[in-house]
Amino acid sequence: xxxxxxxxxxxxxxxxxxxxxxxxxxxxxxxxxxxxxxxxxxxxxxxxxxxxxxxxxxxxxxxxxxxxxxxxxxxxxxxxxxxxxxxxxxxxxxxxxxxxxxxxxxxxxxxxxxxxxxxxxxxxxxxxxxxxxxxxxxxxxxxxxxxxxxxxxxxxxxxxxxxxxxxxxxxxxxxxxxxxxxxxxxxxxxxxxxxxxxxxxxx
Numbered sequence: 767x768x769x770x771x772x773x774x775x776x777x778x779x780x781x782x783x784x785x786x787x788x789x790x791x792x793x794x795x796x797x798x799x800x801x802x803x804x805x806x807x808x809x810x811x812x813x814x815x816x817x818x819x820x821x822x823x824x825x826x827x828x829x830x831x832x833x834x835x836x837x838x839x840x841x842x843x844x845x846x847x848x849x850x851x852x853x854x855x856x857x858x859x860x861x862x863x864x865x866x867x868x869x870x871x872x873x874x875x876x877x878x879x880x881x882x883x884x885x886x887x888x889x890x891x892x893x894x895x896x897x898x899x900x901x902x903x904x905x906x907x908x909x910x911x912x913x914x915x916x917x918x919x920x921x922x923x924x925x926x927x928x929x930x931x932x933x934x935x936x937x938x939x940x941x942x943x944x945x946x947x948x949x950x951x952x953x954x955x956x957x958x959x960x961x962x963x964x965x966x967x968x969x
Contacts, residue, residue: 773812865952875909
């Protein structure tokens with residue numbers, strides 16, 4: 767077969783269902799190294815092809831592969847359940863919001879932003895009514911999240927249950943969506959309360 771070598775690389779072993787556990791269990795040792803094509807300063811371990819193929823023909827190897835696949839399947843199933851439980855917990859968490867009407871909200875947000883940066887004694891862009899609208903909205907959203915909701919408390923409580931940056935981003939997105947919904951509901955309630963006296967006066 768053209769291109770066939772008398773060895774397998776570690777990557778090729780993994781593609782053939784070899785794991786670190788199986789390699790140790792069968793005492794498979796490297797027969798040398800070859801230059802790493804992606805990094806001239808590194809090398810890649812290689813394993814004798816005949817020895818590898820002889821091991822793969824044994825019942826022990828087949829049993830170890832089957833056991834590893836079964837274990838991996840169980841781990842994937844457990845991970846799926848863990849993720850589902852976490853997402854359910856996030857969906858069920860009570861979102862607490864404090865409603866502040868505009869234009870008071872943006873003024874409070876910019877004042878808080880400026881004060882925080884002054885206290886940190888760091889160079890920053892001063893927030894004011896003359897600031898770029900996108901910048902103002904960023905300051906406003908951060909103020910709402912950290913000062914007017916229980917977002918920080920929720921993240922602190924579930925932080926140990928979150929695995930990886932992707933999962934954190936997913937959880938954060940869900941919470942921000944729920945915060946937006948809660949703020950909208952709070953604003954609607956305030957509007958209804960504001961209209962209540964005039965409605966009662968008609969009776």
